[in-house]
Amino acid sequence: MKNIVVSIIISTTVAATAVSCKQSQNKNSELKTQDSTSVSDTKTLPLHDSAASAEQVSAPVQKTETVKTEAQSPNFFTIDPIIKEYLALKNALIADNDKGASNAGKQLLNTLKNVDIKSIPSGKQKEYKEIADDARENAEHIGDNAGKIDHQREHLAFLSKDVSDLITLFGSSQKLYQDHCPMFNDGKGAVWISETKAIKNPYYGNQMLNCGSVKKEF
Secondary structure, three states: HHHHHHHHHHHHHHHHHHHHHHHHHHHHHHHHHHHHHHHHHHHOOHHHHHHHHHHHHHHOOOOOOOOOOOOOOOOOOOOHHHHHHHHHHHHHOOOOHHHHHHHHHHHHHHHHOOOOOOOOHHHHHHHHHHHHHHHHHHHHHOOOOOOOOOHHOOOOOOHHHHHHHHHHHHOOOOOEEEEEEEEOOOOOOOEEEEOOOOOOOOOOOOOOOOOOEEEEEE
């Protein structure tokens, strides 16, 4: 009888233990399921900051293209060196300086000789040559006649006409004036080119410094 009671107690205890273990396992399983669901939910949450960063990274980078322009350096012809030497000559005669005029005449002659005819536009080469040939002759006369200021002034009248024609043909980078003396050459008159609007007569110098008037502006 005792053995039967003991067996019943043992069976009951084992069964209760089994039920308890099964319940514990079920609870653990439920907990794992909840944890898994929680982790899954966390992973599926939208990461706005990360998405924005990814969008910024994947956005195309705009490149600034530098357009290279080839420097153009055409060989433009200019008569500025000729004008510079002419003005020095003219100013020497204004000051009654025959030696200064002679030196300036020689320098002008050298400048005219060194002009590269090929640098002149083809359509103007012939006309330039005709004017320059005459200008060289007049510059040479002025350069060779220090001490003969009247002779220098005679050739200045021809030279000034040459320079005026060159300015009309090619222009100038500076403001220039064509002045006129009505008394020179026995009243026939003569022109000269000046860098200033004020009249300073190179044909008479200090004798009649302000004789003349402005006839043209370049």
